[in-house]
Amino acid sequence: MAKKAGKEFPGWLYGVLFVLFDAVGVAALQIGVSESATRVQLSNNMWLTGWGFVGKMFTSANFVAVLNLILWGVLYVILLMLTNRFWVATPVFLAVTFIIAVIEHFKVSIRYEAILPSDLNFLKADAGNLMSFMPSGAQWTILIAVAAFAAFVALFVFLNRLDARHGRLFRGSDKRSRSVNAIARLLLILLPGLFFTLYSMQVSTVGSWAKGFATVMGDKPSMWDSVYDAQRNGPLVAFTRQLNPKVMVKPDDYSEETMKQVAARYEKAAKKINAKRSANMTDSTVIYVLSESFSDPSRVPGLKVNKDSIPNIRKIKQNTTSGLMLSSGYGGGTANLEYMGLSGLSMANFDSSLTSPYQQLVPSEHWTPTINQMWGASKNSIGLHPYESSMYSRATNYKKFGFSHFYTLTGPDVISHQDKIDDSPYVSDEATYQSTLEEVRKTKSNQFLQVITMQNHMPYHDWYKHNDFKASSTTGKPLKDDEKESIETYQKGASLTDGATAGFLSELDKLDKPVTVVFYGDHLPGIYSSASADDGNSLALHQTDYFIWSNKASGTQGNKIDNAEYSSPNFFVAQAAEHMDAKVSPYLAFLTEMHSKISAMEPPVVNNIQGWDRIPEGQNIYLDSKGEPMAEDDFDAETRQLLADYRLIQYDITTGKNYLKNTSFMTLP
Structure with missing residues (x-):
């Protein structure tokens, strides 16, 4: 007697399961950055784990957990559309999530640091040494992760058998239906992909829609501690915030020739200063x-x-x-x-x-x-x-x-x-x-x-x-x-x-x-x-x-x-x-001259305890030798030139092409 076929899962059930497994992925990542070992803490607040991450939706209207669900959900949707198979994409999605969670756990255990964008460079340069970063007892963590994943795979196999559609999300027998489905799937790949890309590229830029969206959802950057940041705001939210920070606006006249002129200008200044100094x-x-x-x-x-x-x-x-x-x-x-x-660089220039x-x-x-x-x-x-x-x-x-x-x-x-x-x-x-x-x-x-x-x-x-x-x-x-x-x-x-x-x-x-x-x-x-x-x-x-x-x-x-x-x-x-009474490099000569015109400089200051949305935009604070504020509009030509050179120097060192590296700009006599 033939085995009775299962019933097709309705679309709404796929939706419920999507949210459920998306939540499982987010939960796995939160477990990955949790740290059970006792550590020195800066306050009496306990690290935010588990219920705290979700519970603050109800206690303080903070929906950063939902933001994590959205971001992981976007990637999940892309994977679903690429495969068009719910019971294929979901185990792949969870496998990747569990792997990341295990790596997070290892890194937190060894270095008390969450995964950072800079770690991607390490993978390129030194992937062969990954095994050396395994903490003691790593095999048990891996076994637990494998066992949990195996349990989910067994569940997926069972559900796939119950589901007469076998997880196929888009179906069509005629040419027109297949064409419509292909277009729909393409849009559901491109649009979520565009959203995630734009979000990642703009979330660290003050005034952007992505930054505003993350803030409204409850993202509260905690940049002093990458683990706490990941625990408080979710690993993916914390990670994407650091992908593309806007460092500086490129000066209009930035070029190799300009930087050579800057280096020569302060090499001359250094010689003048050093003629009057005797020590090293x-x-x-x-x-x-x-x-x-x-x-x-x-x-x-x-x-x-x-x-x-x-x-x-x-x-x-x-x-x-x-x-x-x-x-x-x-x-x-x-x-x-x-x-x-x-x-020797200034936050005022960033x-x-x-x-x-x-x-x-x-x-x-x-x-x-x-x-x-x-x-x-x-x-x-x-x-x-x-x-x-x-x-x-x-x-x-x-x-x-x-x-x-x-x-x-x-x-x-x-x-x-x-x-x-x-x-x-x-x-x-x-x-x-x-x-x-x-x-x-x-x-x-x-x-x-x-x-x-x-x-x-x-x-x-x-x-x-x-x-x-x-x-x-x-x-x-x-x-x-x-x-x-x-x-x-x-x-x-x-x-x-x-x-x-x-x-x-x-x-x-x-x-x-x-x-x-x-x-x-x-x-x-x-x-x-x-x-x-x-x-x-x-x-x-x-x-x-x-x-x-x-x-x-x-x-x-x-x-x-x-x-x-x-x-x-x-x-x-x-x-x-x-x-x-020490002799200086061209760089120190520049800082000496800069300080002679502006005694102190910082970004705009505020009275509230500094968070990590940075200080507000506005006029930088410049003080003269008597501590009186100075307005940039009132600077004389020499001060304007020095400030322009400072921005060129800082841009070249931090986010430019490092033209100064091949000069004697940093070299002491």
Whole structure:
């Protein structure tokens, strides 16, 4: 007796199954970027996983989960139309999804980093070494994924037998029907493909329809941590955001000939500067200290403090090159200040769509000149950061910058001192300085050291015992309890930094080799909600403290240079050279001249804690030597020329053809 044939599945059932399997794919990717191991965290918020990713649709009207369903669904539709077989396309779709999820899981486990567009370059260049990136126990993850996929395949085989259509979506027996179906399938390939392509190419551009669409759906970029970004917004949303960032507008006169003229112009300037200088910059060890959230609480508008948090650093500043630094961030954006300090480039020159050079720019750059490279071999470049190496993709970027070691809590180079103070969750500045001193003492050769502290990172929750710092409002409106607690905890932390920094310099002063320290706060902590409520306080909330100090052995201790009262981190290297009486490259000569005309420069600043939709478009902030804002329309011809040259230089280095690479523009005499 013949076996009774199954019934044809109706179109609506295919629709339901499409949504179901699309959701399975999105869920698999979310599982891939989940991390069960305990990790250091920047706040009390738990990583967003599973229910949190979906549940926020109901708790906060955030539909980023739906955005992920749409994006994966678009790719799913294209695959369905290519095969015209639901029970063929669906297992292929899930197979690809599971493979990506497993790779995500492996990368998160090994490097605590989600899949990035730059990984595609690795696949091209070093695909043969993929097996070396398998974590321990990888076989169990693979077996679980294979078992889950096999279960789905069994389900598909069963459903295919029940379905008399066998998953065939478009059917037609006559020529006309086949032609209509072919056209329909082609349109359902081209239109979704066009949507996905345009979305991917434009979602990182401020003002584009794709960016607006993603924002409305709930995408909240979290560029400081690729894993958190993927967990919070979905791996595909986080990935596409980094595919095509708009870096800079190409200058109209950009060409090889123009860049040769720029190089020649500042080669001449360098010779003029060097004729008056006697030292070489690399004859000293230079240490950049990015002190997390360091600033003077007494300068916050509307705030009264009971005593000075930074008496030692205030005294240090009085006796050396020092001033206030204009920051592009408030309560966030550390890596952008760090990038400017290391590269000499300015966020003010980038398009407002570029939110984080460390994630969106550096991984794809072919040439990444940074100031540490002036010290030659990579063994002379050392990085220290008592936190996770994956934050802001630092581990990858520092290797690209030419650092031989980057000491962190998570390795592979583990920082030696990890002491914390009282109930603080972060490594103290004193411990970080101890680790730094060990590196300085380890060798007699001169080095460049990049130190990024963590002690004063937010949040601030009454960590310290015997804290007698008090804060109050002068505006007539008392501080709220949580703001008051945060400020007073921060004050104590700043005081601890003050003492530790003075001790650090004292130890460096005992060394018989020349050392220069560039110390700066990256941004104010985002705790001054009363002060930030007033837009008139914007400039004050974006000014931190900095100084450039040299030890006795350097011969330049006590030097004070002109035009130091205000600065921004892109100018620090030029200022350090002047402070050290050191000869400069054409690039440093350019930065010296630029700083003489514009003391500080940053993109437009705002009072809210910096997110990753970047700061709003508008006039960049330019300050003169007295800290007064300057309007670009009022610049003289020389300043206009310098600013135009800056944009040409930055474009050539970051997204242009690197014409300057083949010149002596970056070479010290």
